[in-house]
Amino acid sequence: MTQPHRRPDLEPMKTNDSATFLAGTALWAVAAIVLLIVQPSPDQRWWLWTCLAGIAGGLFGLFYVRRRNRRAPTPPSDPRWSRAPPSRPTPRTSSDGLTGLPGGTANAFVGCA
Known part of the structure; x- marks a missing residue:
């Protein structure tokens, strides 16, 4: 029995959780002031x-997220986002010594006349 092709797992989405908790806590504070x-x-x-419970929960969430981010291991660097210049591929050489298309550049012009 053949197994269906399984797609690779997606990377977790990177979000700014601190900003989310700060915004929510600020909204609860505005509601309390009103x-x-x-x-x-x-x-x-x-x-x-x-409102006071919302402010307290937001402050706890902010503390928790910042503590979690400090203790989290640094993720391995993704080569797609590195600042190093990309390596250049070496040109292919054909049997007649010309670079470019397989079989030499003369094959590219066959039938063009």
Whole structure:
């Protein structure tokens, strides 16, 4: 029984998790400031506590992501993104000593006349 062709695994997508947590924490802080200005009724004070919990969760997430990034091993460098100049391929030589197309350049002009 033949097995179907399996595609190679994709590389994980690189994201800026710190910016995500900072943006979310900032939004929770803005919501908390708005609620402090508006002063909701006493039975709606849980909204403010929800914002404070969101700020606390965002700060914890920011701490966690930065700690994870510090401890993560450095990934191997990808040769496609290296700053080294690309190596030049050596030209092929044909049987008649001419470089370029296999069989010499004379074969490229056969039938062109």
